[in-house]
Amino acid sequence: MRGETVLALTEKSNHNSDQREAGRLQVLDVIRAAGTIARIDIAKATGFSPATVTVITSQLLETGLIEEITPEPSTDAKPSTRRGRPRVALRLRGKAHLIAGLKVAHNMVSVLILDFEGKDVLSHEMPLPEPRMATPHFCDTMYEAVNQACAKGGLSINDLSGIGVALAGLVDAKRRFIYWSSSLTDRNVNLGAALDAAMPCPVFLDNDANLVAKAEHLFGEGRNIDDFIVVTIEHGVGMGIVIDGEIYRGTRGCGAEFGHTKVQLEGALCQCGQRGCLEAYVGNYALLREANIMDRETPLTDVPTLFKRAQSGDTMARSIFDRAGRMFAMGLANLVNIFDPKLIILAGERLSFDYLHADTVLESMRQSVVQVDAPLPDVRVHAWGDHMWAKGAAAYAIEQVSALSVREVPVDA
Numbered sequence: 001m002r003g004e005t006v007l008a009l010t011e012k013s014n015h016n017s018d019q020r021e022a023g024r025l026q027v028l029d030v031i032r033a034a035g036t037i038a039r040i041d042i043a044k045a046t047g048f049s050p051a052t053v054t055v056i057t058s059q060l061l062e063t064g065l066i067e068e069i070t071p072e073p074s075t076d077a078k079p080s081t082r083r084g085r086p087r088v089a090l091r092l093r094g095k096a097h098l099i100a101g102l103k104v105a106h107n108m109v110s111v112l113i114l115d116f117e118g119k120d121v122l123s124h125e126m127p128l129p130e131p132r133m134a135t136p137h138f139c140d141t142m143y144e145a146v147n148q149a150c151a152k153g154g155l156s157i158n159d160l161s162g163i164g165v166a167l168a169g170l171v172d173a174k175r176r177f178i179y180w181s182s183s184l185t186d187r188n189v190n191l192g193a194a195l196d197a198a199m200p201c202p203v204f205l206d207n208d209a210n211l212v213a214k215a216e217h218l219f220g221e222g223r224n225i226d227d228f229i230v231v232t233i234e235h236g237v238g239m240g241i242v243i244d245g246e247i248y249r250g251t252r253g254c255g256a257e258f259g260h261t262k263v264q265l266e267g268a269l270c271q272c273g274q275r276g277c278l279e280a281y282v283g284n285y286a287l288l289r290e291a292n293i294m295d296r297e298t299p300l301t302d303v304p305t306l307f308k309r310a311q312s313g314d315t316m317a318r319s320i321f322d323r324a325g326r327m328f329a330m331g332l333a334n335l336v337n338i339f340d341p342k343l344i345i346l347a348g349e350r351l352s353f354d355y356l357h358a359d360t361v362l363e364s365m366r367q368s369v370v371q372v373d374a375p376l377p378d379v380r381v382h383a384w385g386d387h388m389w390a391k392g393a394a395a396y397a398i399e400q401v402s403a404l405s406v407r408e409v410p411v412d413a
Contacts, residue, residue, distance in 0.1 A: 023048065024406035027056045028065065028092070032118070036069055036089040057090060059409050065116070065402075067093040092117045097161035097401055100146050101394025103208060104167040104183050106131050106235040106284075109142065111149035112390035113160075118218075118398060123387060124149035134185050139198040146199070160201045162404075164397030166208035166389050168236055172253030173206040179254065182236060182271055204400045208232070208389055209256065210247050212347050213240025215392030221345045221380050228343035229335060231258060233356060236271065237279035241339070259283065261334065263327055281327040282356065290320050307353050321355040329361045333368035336377055347382045357381050 023046075030045045031037055037045075043053045060066045069089045094115035103110040107128050113121040126145040133141060142165065143157075150157045169181025176192020178184060184191075195203040213230040216222035222230070226245040232238040237259030241248040249255050259279035260272055267276030271285060280286050284303050291300045294316050300306050310317035335344065346357055355361070357379070366376060 021403070021406050023052070024056055024060065024409060025403060027053065027060065028402050028406065031066060031090055031092055036091045038087045038089050040087075042090070060406075061090075063405070063409050064093055065096050065405055066090050094119060097398075097405070098155070098159050099394050099397045099401060100149065100160050100163045101390040101392070101397060102142060102145065102163065102165045103389035103393060104128075104142075104165065105389075106182070109145045110387060110390045111145050112387060112394050113149060113153065113155070114391070114394045114398065116398065116401075118395065120391075122149060122153040123390070124152050132183060132185050135189050135191065135194050138184060138191075139194050142195060143198045158200050162201055162397040162401040163195075163199055163203045164211070164393035164395070164400075165195065165203060165205050166211040166393040166396075167205070168208050168238060170254045170257065171205055171207040171210075173204075173210070173249060174253060176203070176205045177253075178205070179252075180272065202400070202404065204397050206247075206393070206396055207238065207240075207249075207256075208393075209238025209240040209258075210249065211240070211392030211396055212238070212389055213242050213247055213392070214395055215388050216240075216345055216347065216382065217242055217245070218395050219391060220347075220384075220388065221382050222343065225343055227341060228345060229339060229341045230345045230347050231332075231335075232348045233282065233346070234348050235285055236283045239335075258331065258335070261331065263330055278327060278331045282324050282331075287320055287324060291317065294320075303353070307355070310355075325355050325358060325361040326364060328356045329364035330368060332361075332365040332379075336365070336369045341377050344377050344379045345382055346379065347384070347388075 026046050027042055030042050034041070039053050039057060040050060042048070042057070043050045046053070048056070057066065061068065067090070069091055094117040097116040098121065099114050099116070101112045101114065109126050109128055111124045111126070113123070115121055124145070126148055128141065146160070146163060147157050150159065167181050167183050169183070170179035171177070171181070172179070176190070178189045178191045180187050192203060192205055209230060209232045212232050213222070216228075216230050217225075222228050222242060226242065228242050230240040232240070239256045239258030241256045260270065260274070260277045262276045263278050263281065264276040268280040268286065269275055270277035270280040287303055287306060288300055291306050306317050306320070310321050332344065335341070362379060369376060
């Protein structure tokens with residue numbers, strides 16, 4: 001009986017602790033979204049009582065995660081009729097933590113360091129020694145990239161509180177486990193643990209397209225929109241899905257693999273090892289492979305050169321891009337028919353070339369969508385580079401560091 005009583009009290013204590021942590025995180029999220037905000041407005045946004053907000057913000061102030069901002073004296077000639085102390089605003093304390101975000105591309109790793117407010121501190125790019133590496137070599141390379149970035153800004157790698165890593169592949173973000181990635185020669189890797197051993201702070205992983213979706217939601221075309229899809233096109237093809245403001249990852253963390261949906265039975269070989277995947281017709285490597293098969297005398301190594309040839313009237317190059325556009329239109333139509341999203345964002349530096357969002361491609365998509373008397377989803381193009389991917393990785397790491405930080409707040413702080 002005594003044991004049951006102790007167990008019940010322990011469960012109640014754990015439940016109360018979880019509630020406190022969730023409340024602190026909710027307040028932090030509201031402050032982050034607002035930039036600066038008064039306590040009474042936090043209470044309105046969260047539904048917490050003013051007394052609860054006062055307790056939580058006092059704890060966060062005590063531990064240095066937020067700070068008070070006293071408003072500047074009014075310059076109006078007309079004196080204020082408000083009595084008492086001026087309303088004090090709160091904001092995140094940028095110096096509380098430094099966070100690094102990494103985007104691992106085919107031949108480059110981009111590093112972005114943010115403060116706890118999410119403001120850019122510095123960025124750095126480092127060429128990769130090879131596009132695919134064994135896990136130990138990959139971890140050493142990521143350490144070197146972060147170390148170089150910190151040195152560039154006069155920082156130590158030990159100044160970082162967390163690191164977010166965005167890479168292509170099948171990633172279980174919760175377990176920090178990689179089933180397969182085009183950046184690794186190994187499969188089924190506990191990459192989070194391996195990176196933790198190499199780095200001086202916690203490391204958080206996710207599929208790069210998921211973190212693009214996070215970046216779009218926080219900083220880009222998806223701001224103030226809680227239901228949308230991001231499709232990324234670079235070496236491969238990825239997708240991030242945001243539903244009710246949250247990233248959808250699937251049961252195993254492998255959902256939203258748009259690039260590996262099948263568009264042709266026994267079709268072209270994909271880098272994942274299967275045949276007929278969409279990215280085997282649309283990804284950079286697929287376009288170059290097709291070009292070099294059709295023209296073996298002048299091997300091509302980059303898509304921009306192939307695109308210039310298409311623009312100049314090269315029949316072979318134009319046929320490759322035309323087929324890629326038709327395949328991509330089929331894939332987009334499938335997305336609309338399955339998800340019926342409010343918005344589709346086509347994201348990535350490769351979108352500076354219009355072969356995947358030309359009028360003919362979007363019209364082909366519209367013709368393949370189930371026809372109803374309602375507007376089709378808005379399709380927007382956001383052609384940015386690896387900086388934005390790294391910012392999504394850093395934003396994800398900030399969320400995780402925030403969760404760790406509020407867990408460490410003493411109960412009586």
